[in-house]
Amino acid sequence: MNAPLKQHLIDPEICIRCYTCEEACPIDAITHNEDNVVVDAAKCDFCMACISPCPTGSIDAWRVVMQPYSLEEQMSWMELPEQEEIAKPDGTGPAEGGDVEALEDSVERLLAEAHAGAGGKARAPATASKPSINLYNLKKPAVGIVQGNYRLTSESADSDVRHIIIDLGNQHFPVLEGQSVGIQPPGTDASGNAYLPRLYSISSPRDGERPNTNNISLTVKREEQGVCSNYVCDLQKGDEVRLTGPFGATFLMPNDPQAQIVMICTGTGSAPFRAFTMRRQRLTADGGERMRLFFGARTSDALPYFGPLKKVPDTILEKHLVFSRAEAVEKEYVQDRMLKQRADLAGLLSAPHTHIYVCGLKAMEHGVEAAFEQIAKDIGTDWVSLRDQMRESGRYHVETY
Numbered sequence: 001m002n003a004p005l006k007q008h009l010i011d012p013e014i015c016i017r018c019y020t021c022e023e024a025c026p027i028d029a030i031t032h033n034e035d036n037v038v039v040d041a042a043k044c045d046f047c048m049a050c051i052s053p054c055p056t057g058s059i060d061a062w063r064v065v066m067q068p069y070s071l072e073e074q075m076s077w078m079e080l081p082e083q084e085e086i087a088k089p090d091g092t093g094p095a096e097g098g099d100v101e102a103l104e105d106s107v108e109r110l111l112a113e114a115h116a117g118a119g120g121k122a123r124a125p126a127t128a129s130k131p132s133i134n135l136y137n138l139k140k141p142a143v144g145i146v147q148g149n150y151r152l153t154s155e156s157a158d159s160d161v162r163h164i165i166i167d168l169g170n171q172h173f174p175v176l177e178g179q180s181v182g183i184q185p186p187g188t189d190a191s192g193n194a195y196l197p198r199l200y201s202i203s204s205p206r207d208g209e210r211p212n213t214n215n216i217s218l219t220v221k222r223e224e225q226g227v228c229s230n231y232v233c234d235l236q237k238g239d240e241v242r243l244t245g246p247f248g249a250t251f252l253m254p255n256d257p258q259a260q261i262v263m264i265c266t267g268t269g270s271a272p273f274r275a276f277t278m279r280r281q282r283l284t285a286d287g288g289e290r291m292r293l294f295f296g297a298r299t300s301d302a303l304p305y306f307g308p309l310k311k312v313p314d315t316i317l318e319k320h321l322v323f324s325r326a327e328a329v330e331k332e333y334v335q336d337r338m339l340k341q342r343a344d345l346a347g348l349l350s351a352p353h354t355h356i357y358v359c360g361l362k363a364m365e366h367g368v369e370a371a372f373e374q375i376a377k378d379i380g381t382d383w384v385s386l387r388d389q390m391r392e393s394g395r396y397h398v399e400t401y
């Protein structure tokens with residue numbers, strides 16, 4: 001049996017037949033008839049040169065297939081076919097389908113690992129905006145200019161977490177809250193090979209640090225001996241940085257101000273939640289339903305965005321900032337606070353519009369799962385089946401690393 005293939009397609013319902021992509025393709029993989037513009041699966045090498053010039057985004061369509069759609073089939077389409085459920089080549093279950101997260105194998109592996117804690121295939125919320133992915137790759141990265149690099153943790157804290165703002169100039173780099181970018185550190189590893197890219201969650205909302213600015217921010221923790229985190233944390237204002245992506249098609253926000261959003265994180269896991277909160281604040285005057293944030297750190301000095309978070313009104317964001325090493329306060333982890341809030345969380349687990357997001361270090365998964373197990377018992381249900389059901393409907397998301 002053949003391996004599944006990601007096929008590059010064009011959405012005929014949105015395409016305006018301007019043929020810009022056809023001109024941009026360096027290897028003539030794009031052609032058209034009087035009805036449709038189509039991509040030849042036998043030729044396309046995923047160079048992405050056609051993606052950013054397309055004025056409609058219709059060129060950024062993908063399906064995982066066992067047998068590529070032929071040119072004739074594509075030319076006859078009025079709309080794109082649904083993503084089919086396909087079996088893995090070894091017959092062990094469904095292969096990754098509709099929510100393709102990334103085309104680069106190394107990035108896809110990282111994302112699959114990061115989402116593994118959800119217990120199955122990740123799905124986007126039903127109302128999430130459609131993300132763009134893979135617009136820039138290692139062969140053709142976007143080039144950003146560092147606008148600022150600020151330390152978020154106090155000088156006395158033992159962790160150095162930074163807020164880095166990157167200006168994208170006039171490049172087309174559309175992002176959604178919850179997506180990540182790839183950064184390839186310069187230089188080579190011990191065997192002389194270029195380093196593999198690392199992923200960083202975008203911590204700004206889709207319309208930029210301030211509304212209508214074409215920039216993104218990242219929240220990066222310096223790892224002792226870490227190759228990429230030290231490179232990023234040392235970037236200076238005016239430096240160039242090469243970005244790939246954007247990546248991620250499932251860890252996204254529902255486009256529904258009435259959705260109940262529960263966010264659980266430690267450390268740099270707060271990055272996507274800063275973006276979620278800013279998006280909600282900008283979108284709805286009254287913030288829609290109140291979001292809940294459970295955020296753990298050793299001390300308040302080591303908690304990124306501590307000051308700005310305190311200023312977000314409680315009507316928009318209910319904050320549970322917990323510290324495991326603070327002086328004169330009882331030691332507390334996120335799961336401890338979740339259990340203190342069990343009545344509220346039990347109510348949320350029973351509600352059909354609740355979306356749960358867990359982000360941060362892998363080590364946090366176990367405690368969070370155990371807390372949910374207990375809370376689910378309060379409503380007479382089994383956590384694993386409830387979690388699986390929520391995940392299947394795009395309402396339970398884990399991104400841990």
Ligand SMILES: Cc1cc2nc3c(=O)[nH]c(=O)nc-3n(C[C@H](O)[C@H](O)[C@H](O)COP(=O)(O)OP(=O)(O)OC[C@H]3O[C@@H](n4cnc5c(N)ncnc54)[C@H](O)[C@@H]3O)c2cc1C
Pocket residue numbers: 110111114180198199200201202218219220221222223224225226227228229230268269271399400401
């Ligand atoms: C989906 C996703 C989103 C992410 N988002 C973020 C984010 O928003 N912010 C963030 O900071 N990170 C994020 N990460 C993690 C990030 O991608 C990197 O893994 C992280 O920055 C470490 O990369 P590095 O190159 O600095 O470390 P690497 O060089 O890859 O090293 C990995 C680890 O090994 C240790 N190490 C390396 N060399 C040695 C040595 N010789 N001896 C002992 N130890 C050693 C390092 O200290 C480090 O902890 C994310 C990861 C994923 C998958």
Ligand code: SF4
Pocket residue numbers: 008024025026027028029030039043044045046047048049050051
């Ligand atoms: S990705 Fe590259 S090869 Fe494929 S259609 Fe676009 S421009 Fe052509």
Ligand code: SF4
Pocket residue numbers: 010014015016017018019020021022037053054055056057058059
């Ligand atoms: S550039 Fe985009 S809109 Fe224009 S023909 Fe190609 S796919 Fe269609």
